[in-house]
């Protein structure tokens with residue numbers, strides 16, 4: 001297994017596992033940034049300006065209190081200012097993002113795909129993790145997540161075209177698919193609202209699906225549809241079980257769709273590559 005993995009990617013296993021560790025650490029740092037997004041975006045606060053502070057006592061987080069995973073454990077999940085507990089979400093999001101990055105690295109090298117694909121894969125993971133957590137709590141997927149993801153996808157494939165990695169047709173298909181997905185899911189949301197007389201697919205979900213289409217690109221269209229299928233089936237099954245347990249009408253189900261879309265797309269990204 002190890003042999004197959006590194007042979008596809010570099011000359012020796014040491015280098016392979018070194019890059020594995022780098023990817024994991026970068027993923028954890030990205031998770032740390034996502035924690036800021038998850039906390040501030042629904043409140044409409046900027047994620048770039050204003051240094052991080054404790055939401056309970058206002059204590060400014062020092063750089064050494066902001067090291068992913070490690071600081072949380074060293075502080076024993078407590079703010080160093082007011083000693084109030086810090087939610088485990090911080091630790092979970094960092095570990096989850098790092099782990100998903102590491103799995104993406106293994107999947108990409110195993111499938112003999114170019115390492116540059118870590119960029120759209122990483123963007124997809126970041127979008128998925130933050131959208132899942134925000135949608136679960138606030139029932140929205142902010143534009144501030146979806147639009148940057150679309151832009152990253154668009155710019156990445158344009159750069160791939162200029163470096164000769166994909167042909168012009170590939171670039172046109174990608175950009176077309178992104179906008180087509182956007183239009184199609186707006187239509188589907190409208191249709192769903194007409195038929196079910198309730199919002200089945202929110203505009204946040206629609207833009208999330210468009211962003212995923214931009215990120216998946218020309219070679220992963222089948223995986224994209226697989227992700228859609230996984231999300232819809234798991235969302236539907238969960239919805240039915242949830243409605244039965246709560247003895248509600250399925251149409252009145254208030255289950256957020258974002259976490260299902262997010263996990264569906266991330267799982268699809270790891271699937272064996274089919275052409």
Ligand SMILES: [Zn+2]
Nearest residue numbers: 054057079082
């Ligand atoms: Zn505090």
